[in-house]
Amino acid sequence: MDNHFDVIGSVLPKKDGIAKVTGKEIYASDVELPDMMHAVVLRSTVAHAEIKSIDTSEAEAMGAICLVPDDVPQVYYNERIVSIPEKTYRDRLVLPRKVRHYGEAIAAVAAETEEEAFAAMQKIKVEYKELPFYTDPLEANKPGAAPIYESVFLGENKFDVVNNVACERNITVGIFNCCPTCGTRFDYSCRLDEYHCGCGIVYTPAEDDGKAFDNAEVILEKEYDLSRVYHAQMETKSAVCRPEPEGGFTLWTTTQSIHNVRILLGEIFSIPLNKINVKRVALGGGFGSSIQMNSITPICTALALKARRPVKLVSSREEDMYDHHKYPAKFKFKIGATKDGKIVAGHLTVIVGIGGHNVQAYPLLGCMAGWYASLYKFPNLKFEGTAVYTNQAPCCAMQGYGNPQVNFAVESTIDMLAEELGMDPIELRLKNYVGLGDEFWGQGPTVKSTIKSCGVEEMLERGSKMIDWYERPQPGSGDGNVLRGVGLARGFHTSGTGGPKPGEVIDYSSASVKINEDGSVDIMTPIMDHGGGTWDAAVKIVSELLKVPYEMVSLSPTDTRTTGYDVNTHATRGVYCGCGAAYHVALKVKQELLTVAGQFLEEHPHDLDLIMDKESGQGVIVTKGLDCKRMTVGEVAAKARVLSMGTIAATGSYRQKNCPPCFVTNFVEVEVDKRTGQIRVVKSVTLGDCGTTINPDMLEGQLVGGLNRGIGYSTLEEASYDPKTGKLNCEGFYDSYKMTTAVEMPPLNKIETGFASTYEPTGPFGAKGLGEAAVNSIASAIANAVYNATGVRFTKLPITPAEVVAALKAKDEGRI
């Protein structure tokens, strides 16, 4: 730990801590306005149907305001505007003409109370023409399957949807897709069954890897199947919208980006952005489910505009569970290596069932390719991704954005490869990992940067000691009814989506910083905090830079009117990019402060420095070297006011030009009850590499939270559908959607965390991100540990007790 920092790396009270623990914090659902109406949403009770008619007459006779598809602007939009428009698929309206999944919003009602709205909603009559529906992407993808969409938009172009394929992505590196005879490279961006080479050869890329694996001495081909899961963020999606007398409206809503919500609503409702104000309110977690504008937000807005009164719309948990899921994935992975453990080639194929709307499947596939390309050095690499519409809740990013899925396929296979080669899994990883000086794909193939900080070796070495790696049992060698095993996996996530050149993904942030007349500081930032401490990081960074004590620095309440643009708190970019902007703006403020102080102290600003004086609670300007002249920041600001010299402040936007990976290494020890198939994680060692640790306690919390979700992902969680009804098996209830509780966690003294001693030269005070990395390789480590314990490899998540018992029985009986 660097000890030259005054604030960075210290454990300090969260700025919103007291408000949160006393229940005083205001979330969107807490907003109460005079004359406010309450809204509920009518949701589909079928999975796939044309809406023939919606009769609201009885509901309206009860005095309710009803919103039906005819009432909303016929603007096709994509709720996530993080990608550039040319790469954004648009397939939805505020209310649809056709139902594409059970629980989809089809109408909405506002009344004086929620009860009245509910009673009126029950009087709405909907006539459906039901259509065949699909809860399995392989079924939806079959020729002749009922089309979920006839056509959708990509950018401004409308195109026909074939076999329910929402999008495809093919990415190759090295000698893949070159003619095996003459070496000519084929254009593989558009998938064709056959390529006719000028040299006369006919090549079928789906089956033929050409010469890519020619130098491989060992080749493994494996399949993996990962379940759809629910975000389970604490706050369900909520919105309060108030139409303004001068036109436009003010909105309080659950979101990870106030600015993107404003832009989208401006487009949908044709209202200039200066007439729309989206307020930044506290966010009750997101896990990625509010990167896009939530489905209820434009519905609430449309209702308020129609009613000409403020309207509140709060989703129930049941509605929320039918609103967004994590992308499931089915992989085929082929890897080739030499006998001495050098990877020669990899070929990863994935099919993703995305649900009823394409929120961000195209960038997802790009990111999946990127996560795969950035784990290990594949001289020859091929990725084929297919996203297929299904009649299920729309999938969107969830902590890791394809990374946990890809990590599971790659890290399981790497473990198998190590065994095949007779090599220690750590040695094989060290031989091939993407590290310092290598290229990292932070957001698919168009957002790349060079790695400038890397704790991979350090963490593998430290972690292996903490878990007694070299004392672990031989796979499946245990006897008795409780089998013990140790597993390892490593992963990473990006920190933001910036690269030297802007790619497919938009990334920049803004901030304003001003010094108040007593030397305290206000920060205005558009960034959202999911609860992980992004806001506290912003305060600490500005405090550290201006040497004004933490208690004297505050975040102003902000909205879209008072802040510059920020793309989103997503992609683990809060600290690195969002707070990076605050850092760069504070640098300008520092310069200005020293200039003004220089005038008062009769010194050149270059000869002045800032120190933190915790006793007086002030930042202090001193002369460099010899501390002979000094003035507190408060004295400078007060004098500047008295002399009418103006406020020392700055505003700016900033784009990070790198996307540094934050690495993690997970070691876990599991116990498998052979007779009941239950898997228990009894010890976990998680090491993270986030550069400088700004909020060490909250970073530890991120790692432990990631462990909890990872245990759930690998052994428990599943938002499965009943293929007969198209309904969730859990029906939207937490009593049936099981997640890990505190008792499924290892004992407290067996949860160990630590941080690599790295410094990211491009980050604010050497920091990069961590959040999503915390979950990315947990499931892989658990599955590897279960293999070590049982000698049986599980390639489907979650690994259920029923499957464990069946597989161990089959093993004992010599069937596998």
Next chain:
Amino acid sequence: MNSFRLINPGSIDELYNQLSERGSAGRIVAGGTDLLPAFKKEKTAVPEFVINLKSISELADINEEETKINVGALATHAEIVESFLIQGKAFVLAEACDKIASWQIRNLATVGGNIANASPAADSVPALLVLDAHLHLGSKNGHRDIKLEKYFTGPGQTVLADGELIEKVSFSALAKDEGAAFVKLGKRKAVTLSIVSAAAYVKLSPDHLVIEDVRLAMGSVAPTPLRIKSAEALLKGSKANQFDRQKLHETVRKDIKPIKDVRSTAEYRLEVSAVLIERAVKLAVERARTAGKGGHQ
């Protein structure tokens, strides 16, 4: 969810009058933890009247009459868990009730409701079955006693007549050389319905070497919670610390008829049922041996 009228009878007589008067237009609610979600999930039609039992405090009493323990139908799971009487003389029931759902639900949900709802997965029931419990049923026309074992006829189905309700459940306190235990497997450790549950009661010989009497029961492995009688026959008279595991497994499999549901598969239930019975018996034997020495019984 549709609305209903909530009726709060002030006395047991008024309650029975209401029950007979409302007939099929009324439904009884105690803790409401099964009924309200069923309304919400539209698994149960919302009736015109919901008759609330919670105001009739005499139905919530836990007491002892000589060697018999009475638990009022309105006793909550939390009250049972915390009852010194139950903890001391029928620990298996406290153990089972403690594994039901969450604190919040245990504070509301009642043992009578757990029985009356007749879920195959009701955790209190296998414990009560091995205690050989009786139900005391009441209605406007009087009372009758029935063995708990005879109460269930199918999932959600019971012998309860219209206008009738469970007033209390009674069983004998455990004595010297007796022990009982409840174990369950859920999708997770807490706040979870049973995939399989098992309870065992044993009475050991005075030297603690032989199982003189045994009762076994399971949940979630058949349309109703049930006694595992052929396994009881197998274990009766066998050595307490050395019974034939293989045979026990074969026997238990024959007594149960598990199905596949959202929680697990039929095959899995067949595989683990005997494991749970075995664990429950071992625990019950251990408790019988330490009975009266400060341990749980």
